[in-house]
Amino acid sequence: MFAVKTSSSQGTPEFYQSLAGQLAALTQDEPDLIANLANISAVLFDQLNDLNWLGFYLVKGTQLVLGPFQGKVACVRIDRGKGVCGTAWDTGLVQRVEDVHAFPGHIACDSASESEIVLPIRFQDKIVAVLDVDSPRKGRFSEIDQAGFEAIVRVVEQLDWSAV
Structure with missing residues (x-):
């Protein structure tokens, strides 16, 4: 079902559009939120x-x-x-951090993390979760990556969050 990743296709709008479409297809017939989030991750x-x-x-x-x-x-x-995730929740804004060590109050769960992007997930105009993505490489996440993750979050927001 999923295309094999190649480094040349990564980070393109087409790559993220394809990935979002594949995730939508994967989750469309499954009503369980946790099962869907597990497969998406x-x-x-x-x-x-x-x-x-x-x-x-x-x-x-x-x-x-x-x-x-x-x-x-x-x-x-x-x-x-608190931290990048708590800040994304509190502000309702995507947090794209080039260097986590420069982020005030960063919570270091994994000392290998160098950059991070966190996106709020909304259901019925309320933030119900965040998607947190960490990289061991500084500056890993570009504006194109952010737009791609925002498309993926739109798929995640279509799931049934009513039980949360």
């Missing part, structure tokens, strides 16, 4: 180069709580406004 981690962590944090009360992910053991709970 697995596909993205497999299809994208230079990543060391990729996953979801779900809003639970006043904290983000670890959801499906790929990578090393992660922080389980993040307070609103």
Whole structure:
């Protein structure tokens, strides 16, 4: 079902458009949110180069709580406004960080992480989760990558979040 990744196709708008379409097809007949998030995180981690962590944090009360992910053991709970993930939740804005060590209050779950992008996920005009993507390479995420992840988040936002 999924195209084999090649370094030459990575980072292009066409690559991300294709990936978003494939994720939409993968999730269209599955109603379980956690199963879908698990498969999405697995596909993205497999299809994208230079990543060391990729996953979801779900809003639970006043904290983000670890959801499906790929990578090393992660922080389980993040307070609103703390670190890159908490900042994305608090501001409602994508956080694309070229150098995590320069980000005030960065939470270092994996010391190998050098850059990060975090995107808020909305359901019924409310942020219900964030997609967190880390790389061991500084400056890994471009404007094209951000636009591509935003297209993927639009697919994720079509899932049934009503139980969260």
